[in-house]
Amino acid sequence: MRWKREFWKNVLPSMVAFAFTGIYAIVDGFFVGRNVGDAGLAAINVAFPLVALLQASGAGLGMAGAVQIAINKGKKDQLRERRYLGNALVLLVLAGILLTLLLQLTYRPLLEWFGASGEILDYGADYIRIIAAGSVFQVFSTGMVPLIRNYEGAVMAMSAMVAGFITNILGDWYLVSVEGYGVAGAAAATIAGQIVTVIPCIWYLVRKVRIFRYACFKLSKETIKYLLLIAISPFGLTLSPNLVILIMNKGAVIFGGDLAVSCYAVVSYVICVVQLLVQGIGDGAQPLIGRYYGSRELDLVKKVRKTAYIFAAAVTAVSIGIILATKDQMALVFGVSEPVSRMYSHGILYFATGLIFGGFLRITISYFYAVEKNVSAYILIYGEAVLLTLFMAGFFPRLFGTDGVWMAPLAEQMVLAAAGILLLKKSKVRV
Numbered sequence: 001m002r003w004k005r006e007f008w009k010n011v012l013p014s015m016v017a018f019a020f021t022g023i024y025a026i027v028d029g030f031f032v033g034r035n036v037g038d039a040g041l042a043a044i045n046v047a048f049p050l051v052a053l054l055q056a057s058g059a060g061l062g063m064a065g066a067v068q069i070a071i072n073k074g075k076k077d078q079l080r081e082r083r084y085l086g087n088a089l090v091l092l093v094l095a096g097i098l099l100t101l102l103l104q105l106t107y108r109p110l111l112e113w114f115g116a117s118g119e120i121l122d123y124g125a126d127y128i129r130i131i132a133a134g135s136v137f138q139v140f141s142t143g144m145v146p147l148i149r150n151y152e153g154a155v156m157a158m159s160a161m162v163a164g165f166i167t168n169i170l171g172d173w174y175l176v177s178v179e180g181y182g183v184a185g186a187a188a189a190t191i192a193g194q195i196v197t198v199i200p201c202i203w204y205l206v207r208k209v210r211i212f213r214y215a216c217f218k219l220s221k222e223t224i225k226y227l228l229l230i231a232i233s234p235f236g237l238t239l240s241p242n243l244v245i246l247i248m249n250k251g252a253v254i255f256g257g258d259l260a261v262s263c264y265a266v267v268s269y270v271i272c273v274v275q276l277l278v279q280g281i282g283d284g285a286q287p288l289i290g291r292y293y294g295s296r297e298l299d300l301v302k303k304v305r306k307t308a309y310i311f312a313a314a315v316t317a318v319s320i321g322i323i324l325a326t327k328d329q330m331a332l333v334f335g336v337s338e339p340v341s342r343m344y345s346h347g348i349l350y351f352a353t354g355l356i357f358g359g360f361l362r363i364t365i366s367y368f369y370a371v372e373k374n375v376s377a378y379i380l381i382y383g384e385a386v387l388l389t390l391f392m393a394g395f396f397p398r399l400f401g402t403d404g405v406w407m408a409p410l411a412e413q414m415v416l417a418a419a420g421i422l423l424l425k426k427s428k429v430r431v
Helices: 002-035 038-075 078-113 118-133 135-149 154-178 182-209 221-294 298-325 338-370 374-393 395-400 402-426
Strands: none
Touching: 002 038, 002 135, 002 154, 002 182, 002 221, 002 298, 038 078, 038 118, 038 135, 038 182, 038 221, 038 338, 078 118, 078 135, 078 221, 118 135, 118 182, 135 154, 135 182, 135 221, 154 182, 221 298, 221 338, 221 374, 221 395, 221 402, 298 338, 338 374, 338 402, 374 395, 374 402, 395 402
16 A cells, blocks of 8 residues: 555654664763763763754754645645745754854853753763754754655655764764763764764755745744744654653752762663654654645544554564663663662663653654644643653652652653543544
């Protein structure tokens, strides 16, 4: 069937592209952990929510444009499609410039607010100062990928991410391991990788999509308003795991100290890869769901959604198996100390269980914003940080100490999964 071919053609490259987006920070953590130590690894983890802000801004605006492009393709409304494409690109440029200025002015007090101090604060400031200087490339690399997927560019987007990833690895090896520039070298390698990712994406839009002839760049108040309204969902979906990192780091500092922070750095790297693979499934299915929704082929919307759920469940099951098989060795790969490794092998069990519920949530959220059910998506996305904050401030850590810190996100995901089921049943889109 045609829809099945299109599903795999979109989803598989999307998964790879999303995975490489998250692996940038993991590669930095790997080289920094082995060459700088626990403090350097913890610093990158504490600082990563600011990196995620850049990625989320790009993903939010890019996905908002992609959703409307897909829907209007289904409606065969080329004028609106061209307007959404052009306005989304303009907003990506403006967002990159604005975030560069904001982060350069505020990164150090923000890191202090995140809980960083002493050596971790100094390392985190070195890392973010360079990342902030390349904000435009971070925003563009994540923002153009969903736009390109709507113009049969899923393979190009994946290839661009792979090229950037290889550049980042080589840069980390040379700047961190060989030249000894530490966290600053890791940040420079990340920016180099993002630049390499952006170049082929721009080439594709110019040569294949012919954006300067096709896209409508004249800003429309109505178009911008709707783009920003939709962007809240994918922005939050991309940023939410990193708000979780922020909350978890605070909890780890209070109830487990620096060892728990270093342990959670490794946990977050491992879990991040699985989350991004599943998010890649949801966002890869988005162009199809949006197009079929726009053309009112609601039976195909149902089939695509069901296939996404099944595939996400399979990926999650395999990932949990790998996590459990490597729980006693994985932390040592990052060069952490033996006490941190022992803490990881125990704590990762809670997070592996949470992936069962998290996978369902990510597909459900992607489906909601693909069919313009933004309020339902908002509830599931932003409910994560709210519930986790309540659970972290409440009885879990106070009763169970460090184990309670690891229990809180599992409890939050179980509650949200139940909410997601209820919202699906109440959805007015008859599929």
